[in-house]
Amino acid sequence: MSPAGDPNRPRFPGRGERGFYEVWYLTFVHRASGTGYWVRYTVDFPAPGGAGEPRAGVWFASFDRERPQENLAVQEFFAGGELRAAAPPGIVELAGNVLASGRARGRIERKEGACAWDLTWPAGGATFLHFPSLLYRGPFPRTKVLSPALDVPFSGWVETPRGRIALDGEPGEQTHLWGTRHAHRWAWGHCNAFEGAPGAVFEGLTAQVLLGSLKSPFLSLAHARAGGEAFSFNRIPGLLAHRARIGPGPVWTLSAMSSGVRLSAELRCRPEDLIQVEYHDPDGARVHCYNTEVADATVVLSRRRAGAVREIERLESRGTAALEFAGPAGDTSWLPR
Numbered sequence: 001m002s003p004a005g006d007p008n009r010p011r012f013p014g015r016g017e018r019g020f021y022e023v024w025y026l027t028f029v030h031r032a033s034g035t036g037y038w039v040r041y042t043v044d045f046p047a048p049g050g051a052g053e054p055r056a057g058v059w060f061a062s063f064d065r066e067r068p069q070e071n072l073a074v075q076e077f078f079a080g081g082e083l084r085a086a087a088p089p090g091i092v093e094l095a096g097n098v099l100a101s102g103r104a105r106g107r108i109e110r111k112e113g114a115c116a117w118d119l120t121w122p123a124g125g126a127t128f129l130h131f132p133s134l135l136y137r138g139p140f141p142r143t144k145v146l147s148p149a150l151d152v153p154f155s156g157w158v159e160t161p162r163g164r165i166a167l168d169g170e171p172g173e174q175t176h177l178w179g180t181r182h183a184h185r186w187a188w189g190h191c192n193a194f195e196g197a198p199g200a201v202f203e204g205l206t207a208q209v210l211l212g213s214l215k216s217p218f219l220s221l222a223h224a225r226a227g228g229e230a231f232s233f234n235r236i237p238g239l240l241a242h243r244a245r246i247g248p249g250p251v252w253t254l255s256a257m258s259s260g261v262r263l264s265a266e267l268r269c270r271p272e273d274l275i276q277v278e279y280h281d282p283d284g285a286r287v288h289c290y291n292t293e294v295a296d297a298t299v300v301l302s303r304r305r306a307g308a309v310r311e312i313e314r315l316e317s318r319g320t321a322a323l324e325f326a327g328p329a330g331d332t333s334w335l336p337r
Contacts, residue, residue, distance in 0.1 A: 007127040007148040008091045011178040019047025019282030027322045028154045028172025034065035036293025041099045047282040056094040060115045065294040065319040068272040076108045113161030121152040143179035151192040151201040183207040185327040187252040189267040191297045193320035200226045202299045206244040220244045226313035233258045267323045269295040286329035295323035
């Protein structure tokens with residue numbers, strides 16, 4: 001499937017009976033309060049023989065760097081009849097919760113108080129493709145992902161039972177993914193709020209996929225922008241050559257090389273910063289995901305010339321990076337320890 005056209009357009013129409021899922025998510029931080037946020041709009045169509053009926057959902061999670069005991073995650077699901085692909089400029093509407101390019105609003109009621117959001121960000125910029133464009137047209141990988149807004153300022157407000165926080169140009173991103181099966185295991189990270197480095201951004205992914213009954217090697221890709229230069233590490237020959245490690249502890253490290261430039265990244269958090277949620281594949285398989293939006297990150301870019309290695313940029317984040325680990329439910333061997 002080609003990424004051409006509106007990158008946020010729904011891929012689900014006409015796919016309901018086949019086994020399909022689709023997600024639009026936002027992550028952003030409020031630097032003054034040390035809090036981070038994760039908002040998801042989801043569509044699930046079970047495969048024949050899979051568990052449950054078609055449904056849509058909204059998810060909201062907040063993370064507090066200073067008071068991790070205040071972290072929370074809430075979800076609300078709706079029957080498939082509550083889902084519609086909205087006419088432009090809307091994209092999807094889930095029982096009154098709306099996502100459009102550059103706008104998101106929603107509300108989840110809970111007895112302890114509501115979680116709600118009304119957000120805007122600049123739309124219409126260049127779309128970031130995580131994979132080489134060829135991989136958006138074939139069956140592999142079974143999940144496609146792209147970011148219509150990889151590095152944008154968020155404005156508006158978010159509300160939790162603790163109160164409302166106003167946002168005025170806070171750093172974040174908006175991403176869209178869809179497919180027929182999640183990766184088997186993965187680690188993912190993002191940051192566009194590095195200390196003293198406006199305009200710098202990092203996005204990276206390490207994933208293992210199922211090939212029938214076999215597991216692939218870990219494949220890694222990354223993208224970084226710093227000092228006015230952009231560096232991509234997602235060419236097909238390099239996906240196997242990049243090196244990554246998960247753990248010990250909730251730590252993910254990645255080393256990648258492309259066109260004489262090396263990227264070294266380490267993202268880490270405390271165990272108490274992670275929230276666990278559960279994803280369902282269309283065939284009913286469960287995936288456990290551990291996510292935080294208040295991780296630390298160190299990203300180093302260096303270039304080799306004439307036999308010498310020169311550091312281009314060193315980027316540091318303290319509590320403003322997104323970090324996620326995921327793997328099959330019931331299998332704890334992959335968890336970062």
